[in-house]
Amino acid sequence: MDHPSVHFIGRMLPYYRFVRILAFPSISILLFQLIVTTILGCLLAFFLVNPVLSSALHGVFFGVFVFFVPLVLVDIIASRFLLKDDPPFSFRRFLALSLFSCTTWILIIILGGVAYSQLGIFHFPQDPFLMGLFTIIPLRSIVVFSLSSKSNLRKIIFSLLQPLISTLTASFLMVSELTIILEAFILAITLSIIPLIFLLRFIERQGKRIIKVSPLRIFKAFLVDWLDRDNEMFETFLKEIGTKSEIEVILIRFDSKRSNETKGIIVISNFHPGPFLNVGSSMLPYLIQNKFETKNIAVFVPHGISGHENNLVSQEDNAKVISTIKTMLRDCEPSNMASNFKTIEVGSAKVNVQIFGKCLLLSLTQSPKDMEDIPIELGKEIASMTKNKFKHVGIIDSHNCINDVRMFSEEELNDLRSAAYEAIASSSATEKKVVMGVAKNNFGNNDPRQGVGPGGVRVFLFKNSDQLIAYILIDANNMIKGLREKILTSLIGLGIDGGEIMTTDTHVVNGLVRAKLGYHPFGEILNQDNIVNLIKNTVKDAQEDLEDVTICSSSKNVSVTSLGSRSLENLTSFMYNIARLVVRYMGILLLVSNLIGIALFI
Secondary structure, eight states: OOOHHHHHHHHHHHHHHHHHHTOOOOHHHHHHHHHHHHHHHHHHHHHHHSOSHHHHHHHHHHIIIIIIHHHHHHHHHIIIIITTTOTTOOHHHHHHHHHHHHHHHHHHHHHHHHHHHHHOOSOTTHHHHHHHHHHHHHHHHHHHHHHOOSOHHHHHHHHHHHHHHHHHHHHHHHTOOHHHHHHHHHHHHHHHHHHHHHHHHHHHHHHHHHTSSOHHHHHHHHHHHHHHOOOHHHHHHHHHHOEEEEEEEEEEEEEETTTOSEEEEEEEESOBOOSSTTSTTTTHHHHHHHHHOOSSOEEEOOOBSOOGGGBBOSHHHHHHHHHHHHHHHHHOEEOOEEOOOEEEEETTEEEEEEEETTEEEEEEEOTTSOOOOOOHHHHHHHHHHTTTTOSEEEEEEOOOOBSSOOOOOHHHHHHHHHHHHHHHHTOOOEEOOEEEEEEEEOTTTOOGGGTOOTTOEEEEEEEETTEEEEEEEESSSOBBTTHHHHHHHHHGGGTOOEEEEEEOOOSTTTTSSOOTTSSOOBTSSSOHHHHHHHHHHHHHHHHHTOEEEEEEEEEEEEEEEEOOHHHHHHHHHHHHHHHHHHHHHHHHHHHHHHHHHHHHHO
């Protein structure tokens, strides 16, 4: 079976691609596109049939009064009365739906015009216009029936009102028999609405059986969050399917000896920063950073060993974690024990190890080989190795190399396990002076579409004995292959003896761009030379900030609601299969209805 994170990413990519289609332009642009499409499209259709000025003018008149005016009129009625305050609908999105439907309808009319002029079939414009009903009514119906929470009567009125007005207007311009038009309209309704109701009832029954809640409500909540950044509806649903669980939080605090004020905080936890955007714990690394950082305090929240099954489901759960951290900062245990930084390599695995106070800090990577989320089971196994030797252990999934999403092989997991065991066995601390410098850089106007979250970059620099070690954290979801090594190599000239480049695994960057992973790993879009120079300058700032510090550490469990592996797998698998079912349904429905339409008019 797939690792949950690999499974989740693979299933979510189609939804990421779908919602990007729904990122509509402004109302003014949509109105412009609508009037241009209706006028030029109908002008072209009529001119192809009869290339004279009067025919072209007929097409313009047809486009304005059959399509543009009814579309805008019905969209105003829908937004103000029929479907008012019905998320995710709005006047702008009604216009977008109208633009899509009328473009499809006009293309059918153009093709019918070509068939009429070249093959002598159909009556133009009556037959291709009426054939368009067999496509447009199903399209409008499935959108409103699957997303609207209004009554079925209102949904039916919205689905049929614009096609009805357009059909009646067209009947006067085409001078056609009203009975033929009404027969075609009623047949199109019958072929659209009745099968659709059965399909949606089937989806609802299956959803409530498998995932215990309405799948249409899930999809609607998903769109509302994605389009309007309103996560309340989606998080309410996640609470219903979530699992009660505990996550562990490890904290190391560094205080300036000179001022006795906190200088830096490292927070490591096995929550997962997902599932996407502002939902659940997607932004939690930044929320923690933003809560506890001040002008003089830097906060470091790297990615712990976790997968998508450990996504927290709500802002309430985030608040529990933040509240726990606040308590831990107050109650953590002081200790001046520390060790030098060491890197253990076994096969593809690299494990960095250093002791701060009563906490063993491990960071795992297999860069330059691809790495996604390290399995939680391995994290638990490594933590169990330390029980008799260290009071606290913070295990970091450096999450710093990706080209393709794939599962870890058994050999790679064994390499990580062996390297971690060797690192733990060889670690010991002495009471020694620790010198620390911190620096921050928020990448200026960071843009999630470029793979950078709001947390920017944080540098923690440690000097003890003859070592100068740099821990560098970027608020991003993974890092493009090779960039880690490029940055570490560039720091040698600054006197850095070792360290690690890590990402938070924030999911605020996911789904915003067209990319094979559903997001851009750090360094895929941004200029890598600029990145290296920015990080070098930030490290220089940290060097200027070096001073003696004291250390205290703590660990604590927090009761939260997370997605859980079973809920996650059921949800993604069900929604993926339902999406395939709907696509097949629409394909069959449009094929059957259009074949019937063609049979009627040939």
